[in-house]
Amino acid sequence: NAGVTQTPKFRVLKTGQSMTLLCAQDMNHEYMYWYRQDPGMGLRLIHYSVGEGTTAKGEVPDGYNVSRLKKQNFLLGLESAAPSQTSVYFCASSSGHTRLAGGNEQFFGPGTRLTVL
Amino acid sequence: QQQVKQSPQSLIVQKGGISIINCAYENTAFDYFPWYQQFPGKGPALLIAIRPDVSEKKEGRFTISFNKSAKQFSLHIMDSQPGDSATYFCAAKKDSGAGSYQLTFGKGTKLSVIP
Numbered sequence: 001n002a003g004v005t006q007t008p009k010f011r012v013l014k015t016g017q018s019m020t021l022l023c024a025q026d027m028n029h030e031y032m033y034w035y036r037q038d039p040g041m042g043l044r045l046i047h048y049s050v051g052e053g054t055t056a057k058g059e060v061p062d063g064y065n066v067s068r069l070k071k072q073n074f075l076l077g078l079e080s081a082a083p084s085q086t087s088v089y090f091c092a093s094s095s096g097h098t099r100l101a102g103g104n105e106q107f108f109g110p111g112t113r114l115t116v117l
Numbered sequence: 118q119q120q121v122k123q124s125p126q127s128l129i130v131q132k133g134g135i136s137i138i139n140c141a142y143e144n145t146a147f148d149y150f151p152w153y154q155q156f157p158g159k160g161p162a163l164l165i166a167i168r169p170d171v172s173e174k175k176e177g178r179f180t181i182s183f184n185k186s187a188k189q190f191s192l193h194i195m196d197s198q199p200g201d202s203a204t205y206f207c208a209a210k211k212d213s214g215a216g217s218y219q220l221t222f223g224k225g226t227k228l229s230v231i232p
Contacts, residue, residue: 042123042222048219090161
């Protein structure tokens with residue numbers, strides 16, 4: 001099993017450009033998440049999904065959109081990139097079965113390092 | 118509003134020593150407290166987790182101590198090794214109800230274990 005994979009690994013954008021980050025998981029997890037990680041700020045939740053076709057806003061959703069058309073994929077879009085969106089983006093997934101052993105564990109991908117000039 | 122406060126920001130420990138990282142939370146509805154370990158260039162990975170019905174959980178050299186009345190929990194790494202050098206994040210979440218999807222993370226502690 002590959003676990004959680006993310007593409008691309010690195011990307012440089014100019015202000016105003018758009019892009020989509022792809023996350024895929026092969027663990028049949030219901031829940032998927034997008035986080036951003038900035039120095040000294042920890043991990044902050046951007047958007048999340050509790051199942052195919054559903055998405056919701058997290059702590060820092062402005063400037064981002066998401067879609068979950070297939071259970072195994074969760075896409076993060078930046079419509080008009082800004083320098084403030086320079087960050088490392090992590091996707092994660094979890095089973096959602098919080099009362100079962102291991103059900104709370106979130107599995108993270110390797111991250112996408114995005115620079116917006 | 119920062120619901121999980123983590124300290125220190127950075128920590129240097131000699132090989133064989135004990136590393137201690139502390140976290141405090143505000144939301145009394147939290148009932149799951151994990152620690153994640155992140156190596157440079159990698160995603161975080163679950164290290165160990167605890168629920169508030171126990172005061173301590175040990176897995177190998179890693180121990181979580183939990184103080185429900187003080188709303189604090191800590192990670193102790195015994196016999197610290199250079200391979201433990203990483204960034205550690207504490208987190209908290211609710212098991213059910215509104216917001217139960219969300220892990221709230223501390224800001225992280227960068228641990229360096231020197232030979």
